[in-house]
Amino acid sequence: MTIYLPIAELSVNVFIILGMGAAVGFLSGMFGVGGGFLITPLLIFYNVPPVVAVATGANQVVASSLSGAITHFRRGTLDMKLGTVLLLGGLVGASVGVWIFSWLRRLGQLDLTISLLYVILLGIIGSLMLMESLSAMRKAARNQPATLKRPGQHNWIHGLPFKMRFKKSRIYLSVLPLLLLGFVIGVLTSIMGVGGGFIMVPAMIYLLRIPTNVVVGTSQFQIIFTTAYATIVQAATNYSVDVVLAFILMIAGVIGAQYGLRVGQKLRGEQLRALLALLVLAVGVRLAVELIVTPKDIYSIAVGGF
Amino acid sequence: MFRRRAFAALFALSSLSVLPAAAQSLVPFQMPDSPKETIEIGTSTSEIAIASDFRGADLTVFGALGNPDALLLAIGQYDVIVTLEGPAAPATVRRKERVLGVWVNTQSIGFAPAPESYSLASTRALDAIAKPQVLAEVGAGFSNMPLTPTDFAGAASRLGEFRDAFRRLKETNGLFQRDTNGVRFVASNLFRATLRLPANIPDGVHTVKAYLFKSGTYVAGRTLPLRVVKTGLEQTITDAAHQQPYLYGIFCVLLAVVTGWGASVAFRKD
Numbered sequence: 001m002t003i004y005l006p007i008a009e010l011s012v013n014v015f016i017i018l019g020m021g022a023a024v025g026f027l028s029g030m031f032g033v034g035g036g037f038l039i040t041p042l043l044i045f046y047n048v049p050p051v052v053a054v055a056t057g058a059n060q061v062v063a064s065s066l067s068g069a070i071t072h073f074r075r076g077t078l079d080m081k082l083g084t085v086l087l088l089g090g091l092v093g094a095s096v097g098v099w100i101f102s103w104l105r106r107l108g109q110l111d112l113t114i115s116l117l118y119v120i121l122l123g124i125i126g127s128l129m130l131m132e133s134l135s136a137m138r139k140a141a142r143n144q145p146a147t148l149k150r151p152g153q154h155n156w157i158h159g160l161p162f163k164m165r166f167k168k169s170r171i172y173l174s175v176l177p178l179l180l181l182g183f184v185i186g187v188l189t190s191i192m193g194v195g196g197g198f199i200m201v202p203a204m205i206y207l208l209r210i211p212t213n214v215v216v217g218t219s220q221f222q223i224i225f226t227t228a229y230a231t232i233v234q235a236a237t238n239y240s241v242d243v244v245l246a247f248i249l250m251i252a253g254v255i256g257a258q259y260g261l262r263v264g265q266k267l268r269g270e271q272l273r274a275l276l277a278l279l280v281l282a283v284g285v286r287l288a289v290e291l292i293v294t295p296k297d298i299y300s301i302a303v304g305g306f
Numbered sequence: 307m308f309r310r311r312a313f314a315a316l317f318a319l320s321s322l323s324v325l326p327a328a329a330q331s332l333v334p335f336q337m338p339d340s341p342k343e344t345i346e347i348g349t350s351t352s353e354i355a356i357a358s359d360f361r362g363a364d365l366t367v368f369g370a371l372g373n374p375d376a377l378l379l380a381i382g383q384y385d386v387i388v389t390l391e392g393p394a395a396p397a398t399v400r401r402k403e404r405v406l407g408v409w410v411n412t413q414s415i416g417f418a419p420a421p422e423s424y425s426l427a428s429t430r431a432l433d434a435i436a437k438p439q440v441l442a443e444v445g446a447g448f449s450n451m452p453l454t455p456t457d458f459a460g461a462a463s464r465l466g467e468f469r470d471a472f473r474r475l476k477e478t479n480g481l482f483q484r485d486t487n488g489v490r491f492v493a494s495n496l497f498r499a500t501l502r503l504p505a506n507i508p509d510g511v512h513t514v515k516a517y518l519f520k521s522g523t524y525v526a527g528r529t530l531p532l533r534v535v536k537t538g539l540e541q542t543i544t545d546a547a548h549q550q551p552y553l554y555g556i557f558c559v560l561l562a563v564v565t566g567w568g569a570s571v572a573f574r575k576d
Contacts, residue, residue, distance in 0.1 A: 007547055009506060060562070112411065231559050235552070241558050243554070243558050243561065247565070250565040254568075255569065257569075298403070299468070299475060302398045302400070
């Protein structure tokens with residue numbers, strides 16, 4: 001059954017989009033990631049223009065992070081105050097990101113930049129995950145208990161001024177690194193259509209030493225608002241949010257996530273993480289190949305002012 | 307109404323056909339006393355509504371020649387080209403080059419507003435109808451569509467290549483269509499042109515243009531506006547996205563909120 005995507009100006013098979021959304025939702029439920037970093041490249045492979053894939057990806061992440069944040073809110077593992085500080089940085093970052101996005105689009109370098117950023121990002125994440133899961137597998141084989149890296153109590157970040165007390169997280173921390181982290185993630189949200197949880201979570205744990213239990217909920221809380229804001233600004237400046245595409249992805253994504261969550265709780269982690277790492281690397285390699293292989297036509301055409 | 311006029315012209319012609327033919331054999335290409343040929347076209351409506359998910363369709367344009375020379379008509383010396391030009395929009399063509407192993411857009415040319423779509427039907431192949439200079443003068447055919455560069459980014463010497471690329475890409479994505487058998491004479495001076503409308507036809511005011519050629523020279527032309535209106539849910543969404551972008555964006559977010567919240571309620575375990 002084909003359906004016409006009005007903004008992407010493309011007829012697509014609705015089952016392929018549903019399958020994509022469900023598969024990414026399943027993975028995101030299983031591993032606790034947002035899934036934006038897989039949705040956008042998959043849409044690009046399916047010939048959705050990168051401009052639309054990014055803006056629509058951000059819209060889809062609103063739904064997935066919201067259902068995740070609600071769960072954490074109920075469990076009390078969400079620090080609103082910490083999330084709000086991150087969000088302030090995130091909103092500024094998302095504004096700057098949309099501005100960079102439009103500027104790159106006018107220059108004709110947007111598609112290339114999106115692909116390059118994804119190749120770098122997926123390459124790094126995939127490699128780190130693969131190394132981590134392989135070493136965990138090796139330890140499990142030697143029957144050693146998996147030692148969680150205990151981060152030290154303080155580093156230079158904790159010497160910065162403008163400190164603020166976050167009661168829920170039980171930390172006393174400068175707002176500067178939080179604003180900066182929020183800002184960087186906000187820029188990536190606008191340019192890449194990702195929530196940024198996969199960068200936010202490790203940065204909060206390893207750099208800012210924020211207790212692990214509040215990290216995922218808090219990052220999802222701020223991602224809801226950053227991606228919502230990015231969606232509205234993208235819609236207003238680039239007219240590139242495809243509501244039909246986003247809705248199909250959301251529905252499939254949130255359902256897939258619930259099943260992923262259940263499966264993820266039952267299965268052993270290391271092998272699954274290694275598989276996800278390989279998948280992430282494969283998507284990155286595929287994007288890299290497209291950048292290197294001689295294109296069918298070296299000319300391209302853009303209607304309007306872009 | 308137009309059809310009656312066309313038949314009247316047809317009858318008038320057939321009664322006069324013998325005499326001019328005799329005169330013509332003496333002075334083949336100069337007939338100062340014969341009235342000038344005209345061409346008339348008509349479509350059934352001035353507006354066509356199409357569902358935005360349609361897969362392409364045909365537009366039929368009827369037309370008639372006025373005051374044609376019957377002998378020349380009989381031996382096929384009259385040729386007709388009918389085109390449908392889409393609304394004009396500026397466009398940018400970019401060219402990629404390999405930089406450090408990666409294909410990068412390095413050069414670009416911006417063109418002044420040109421028809422976004424172009425569909426052509428003719429009685430014969432264009433090069434058989436008239437010489438390239440004649441076609442260029444009247445602007446019939448893709449290759450004669452004026453493409454005026456407005457800004458260059460390091461590509462001034464490749465203007466010709468960029469223009470060719472523009473036309474080739476438009477043809478590849480279906481926006482430029484041509485059918486050199488698309489115009490058929492249905493009764494001596496009455497013709498029917500079948501124009502292919504691409505699936506991705508832009509909406510707005512299009513122009514139907516008809517060109518009449520006699521033995522390779524352009525003799526008459528006619529234009530007619532035709533509004534293409536897209537209908538359906540998809541078009542409503544497109545309009546909303548462009549005309550009320552903030553409200554549209556807020557709607558997209560609300561939809562996500564409802565979906566995300568709904569899922570967490572529906573799958574709540576307790």
